[in-house]
Amino acid sequence: MAAEAKTEPPVNKVPDWVQGELFVDVLKKSVKGFSKVKSFKANAGTAAGENYATIMLRINIDIELKDGKDMSVSYMLKLPHQLEMYQQMMKLNNIFETENYSYKEVVPELEQLYRDVGVDVKFGAVAYELNGAKTDNILLEDLAPKGFKNSNRIKGLDQAHTEAALRKLAQWHAASAVRVATKGAYPEKLEVGFYREETRALMDEFNKSISQNFLKCLNTYEGNELYIDHVKSVERKITDQIIKMAKVNPLEFNVLNHGDFWSNNIMFSYDTSGEIDEVYLVDFQMLKYGSVAQDLYYFIFSSTKLEDKVAKFDYYIKFYHDNLVANLKLLKYFKAIPTLRELHKTLVSYGFWGYLAATGVMSAVLVDPTEEASFENFLSDSTEGNHFKNLLYSNPRYKKHIQTILPWLLNRGCFEI
Numbered sequence: 001m002a003a004e005a006k007t008e009p010p011v012n013k014v015p016d017w018v019q020g021e022l023f024v025d026v027l028k029k030s031v032k033g034f035s036k037v038k039s040f041k042a043n044a045g046t047a048a049g050e051n052y053a054t055i056m057l058r059i060n061i062d063i064e065l066k067d068g069k070d071m072s073v074s075y076m077l078k079l080p081h082q083l084e085m086y087q088q089m090m091k092l093n094n095i096f097e098t099e100n101y102s103y104k105e106v107v108p109e110l111e112q113l114y115r116d117v118g119v120d121v122k123f124g125a126v127a128y129e130l131n132g133a134k135t136d137n138i139l140l141e142d143l144a145p146k147g148f149k150n151s152n153r154i155k156g157l158d159q160a161h162t163e164a165a166l167r168k169l170a171q172w173h174a175a176s177a178v179r180v181a182t183k184g185a186y187p188e189k190l191e192v193g194f195y196r197e198e199t200r201a202l203m204d205e206f207n208k209s210i211s212q213n214f215l216k217c218l219n220t221y222e223g224n225e226l227y228i229d230h231v232k233s234v235e236r237k238i239t240d241q242i243i244k245m246a247k248v249n250p251l252e253f254n255v256l257n258h259g260d261f262w263s264n265n266i267m268f269s270y271d272t273s274g275e276i277d278e279v280y281l282v283d284f285q286m287l288k289y290g291s292v293a294q295d296l297y298y299f300i301f302s303s304t305k306l307e308d309k310v311a312k313f314d315y316y317i318k319f320y321h322d323n324l325v326a327n328l329k330l331l332k333y334f335k336a337i338p339t340l341r342e343l344h345k346t347l348v349s350y351g352f353w354g355y356l357a358a359t360g361v362m363s364a365v366l367v368d369p370t371e372e373a374s375f376e377n378f379l380s381d382s383t384e385g386n387h388f389k390n391l392l393y394s395n396p397r398y399k400k401h402i403q404t405i406l407p408w409l410l411n412r413g414c415f416e417i
Contacts, residue, residue, distance in 0.1 A: 259286030351414030
């Protein structure tokens with residue numbers, strides 16, 4: 001695969017061009033009474049294994065106001081990796097263009113739909129335009145000072161956090177469906193996304209590398225005789241099936257999927273009693289219009305507790321459906337609202353999204369923190385890359401989860417593709 005890719009600087013290496021003066025225009029627009037920058041510091045915004053698709057930096061700036069008072073502000077800055085394979089992917093699907101469009105157009109539009117019916121719904125952080133940057137970027141308000149934080153990805157979300165996340169997802173999905181019904185289709189980049197014929201070669205290369213390591217580890221799982229032949233059969237058809245599922249069926253109920261809806265992209269704030277107060281979404285870089293099955297499988301399999309993934313799957317689907325229906329009615333959706341039965345039929349029809357989530361994002365979520373957890377090692381067939389991918393699928397925690405999910409998927413017919 002990308003074994004020859006050049007190694008980029010460590011994640012905590014801040015590019016030389018990221019300096020205080022770069023943020024002056026943003027400060028003038030976002031801080032009332034801003035006078036000047038007194039000190040500036042940029043550090044890694046996430047630890048290894050907590051973010052893969054981009055480089056995250058936390059920007060801390062001490063400023064002086066016009067009245068002479070001092071103030072501290074902070075931002076989160078997202079930058080692209082400089083790996084050769086990553087840059088090739090960006091040429092085919094620039095995730096920074098997608099996310100910038102999301103913050104400028106999609107998020108405000110969906111929030112406005114709720115304001116129009118007298119309800120205040122906010123989906124995420126404020127985004128800013130950073131003039132003079134040397135690369136693609138996303139600059140966001142830092143939600144940490146407002147009390148927002150992620151849950152423990154390895155432990156998994158409990159029922160209260162899962163319900164809160166599904167409630168927000170249902171709000172997002174409902175608003176996106178209403179938007180299409182009233183204003184027409186989203187731009188092609190959101191209709192098509194990354195999963196298309198033009199990216200087949202890249203997907204084939206990535207899927208082959210992942211499959212080899214997954215099958216190698218699967219051979220060591222106890223009880224694998226129940227499903228290993230089915231897995232071997234579908235592994236040869238993964239890219240075909242992804243492209244097939246990604247095509248929008250206009251006769252079905254479709255929404256704008258978040259596309260990367262897992263625990264680290266969901267932030268929670270709490271009231272004084274410790275109850276969940278608000279939920280914000282981050283990373284709108286993989287938005288994809290299509291079946292709700294994509295987001296639902298991705299989230300439930302990647303981010304809930306082991307004992308809930310299968311045992312509470314149907315309960316969580318009904319909880320999501322109840323909230324989806326309530327929000328569609330609130331927003332005066334005039335097309336047919338999907339019934340719970342129809343939603344379950346959709347989940348069966350698109351069950352392979354579940355397999356992809358369980359063998360893809362779930363492995364990254366459940367791996368122990370390690371410096372080997374990097375985008376480069378996901379792409380590379382180097383010794384280090386293969387060692388990391390083997391770690392994804394051989395660790396005892398992942399084995400417990402996947403050994404629960406695979407028989408369940410088999411019994412639901414998801415391997416019949």
